[in-house]
Amino acid sequence: MHVKSCHPQPGDQARAVVAQAVRQLPQSVRIWSKAADLETELKTKKRVFRKALESIPNSVRLWKQAVELEEEEDARIMLSRAVECCPTSVELWLALARLESYENARKVLNKARESIPTDRQVWITAAKLEEANGNSHMVERIIERALNSLRANMVEINRDHWIHDAEDCEKSGSIITCQAIIHAVISVGIEEEDRKHTWMEDADSCAAHQAYECARAIYAFALAEFPSKKSIWLRAAYFEKNYGTRLVKKILFSFFIYLIHEALKSVGIVCGTVDGNSALRSAGTLLLQVLTLPLAPWLDGGPENLRSPCCGLAVHHKNKTKPTRPG
Numbered sequence: 001m002h003v004k005s006c007h008p009q010p011g012d013q014a015r016a017v018v019a020q021a022v023r024q025l026p027q028s029v030r031i032w033s034k035a036a037d038l039e040t041e042l043k044t045k046k047r048v049f050r051k052a053l054e055s056i057p058n059s060v061r062l063w064k065q066a067v068e069l070e071e072e073e074d075a076r077i078m079l080s081r082a083v084e085c086c087p088t089s090v091e092l093w094l095a096l097a098r099l100e101s102y103e104n105a106r107k108v109l110n111k112a113r114e115s116i117p118t119d120r121q122v123w124i125t126a127a128k129l130e131e132a133n134g135n136s137h138m139v140e141r142i143i144e145r146a147l148n149s150l151r152a153n154m155v156e157i158n159r160d161h162w163i164h165d166a167e168d169c170e171k172s173g174s175i176i177t178c179q180a181i182i183h184a185v186i187s188v189g190i191e192e193e194d195r196k197h198t199w200m201e202d203a204d205s206c207a208a209h210q211a212y213e214c215a216r217a218i219y220a221f222a223l224a225e226f227p228s229k230k231s232i233w234l235r236a237a238y239f240e241k242n243y244g245t246r247l248v249k250k251i252l253f254s255f256f257i258y259l260i261h262e263a264l265k266s267v268g269i270v271c272g273t274v275d276g277n278s279a280l281r282s283a284g285t286l287l288l289q290v291l292t293l294p295l296a297p298w299l300d301g302g303p304e305n306l307r308s309p310c311c312g313l314a315v316h317h318k319n320k321t322k323p324t325r326p327g
Contacts, residue, residue: 014038026055029062036065045069057085063092072099083108087115094125102133117153120146124165124181128174136176143180159188163202167211175213182217196226200235212243 018035025031032052039045049066056062063082067075079096086092093112097105106129112122123146130138147157162185169178190198199222206214219236226232 029056029059032056032062033065042069053085060086060089060092063089064095067095075099083111083115090116090119090121093122097125097129102129105129113149117149118155120150120155120162120165123149124169124177127177127180128169128172131174131176139176140180140183143177143184147184157185157188159185159190162188163206163214166214166217167206167209170211170213178211178213179217182214183221186218186221196222196229196232200232203235203239207239207243215239215243 015035015038018031018038021028021031022035029052032048032055036045036048036052039048046066046069049062049069052062053059053066060082063078063086067078067082070078076096076099079092079099082092083089083096090112093108093116097108097112100108106126109122109126109129113126116122123142127139127142127146130136130142150157162181166178166181169175169181186199186202187195199218203215203218203222206212206218216239219232219239222232223229223236
């Protein structure tokens, strides 16, 4: 009622109305915010917010509005006080960490984890901080600790939320953190027989959101779990064809080397022997020549048309030539 009544009033009269409202309702965040809005001078706005925070020190909204008016150093000091008054506000803790030096930011995030043991964003920010400061080897460990700690605090691990977080990390430039999150949560809650299908859908979803590093991490994980699945190798290659071909030749080469190993084994030639190594070197030379050509035609048409490439490889065994087809 008090806030609405000040709208049609001239400036001084509106301030008088709000001042009276503040005296009557000193715990109203909305009225204090309106009082600050009516002031035109920055110095006066700051004074209003300081008085407001004396009355309502646990208002996250008032702290955020007050901090926005300050220069960086004063904002840092104010946020240090804010997290004492609002220790469960993730926003305030993360804002303070962003303004601190690396060492102090680590301390801030450690305190934040103690105050809010059930929030994943503090852990993710800690991982991003280490990545940004050249400590990439710590990122995976932090994400693993995050999952263990959250589970210990009875927090459900929602893989969809975490994958969305990974996409946000990629967009902010934290590629290693994004990859670590994908590797940590990609299998959570997925039945074994559904893994391949679900992971391919996840990769498609990430690609649709332009989170290409997330999609690459999913393909890499899937290939580590299913190294003999031609469809995954070819989907990964098709993905690189569409979204940046920096890995496509490496993917195809790895795929074909795997198939050659299998083909040699099927006719009794063991890789590691003289015959096996010779055959493998010859096949590898051929593949390198093939892969220097434009992208192979079997990648055209999209994943729904994927089919096995026929490289025409002939494996010599016991003076006989046996043409083999991969897969």
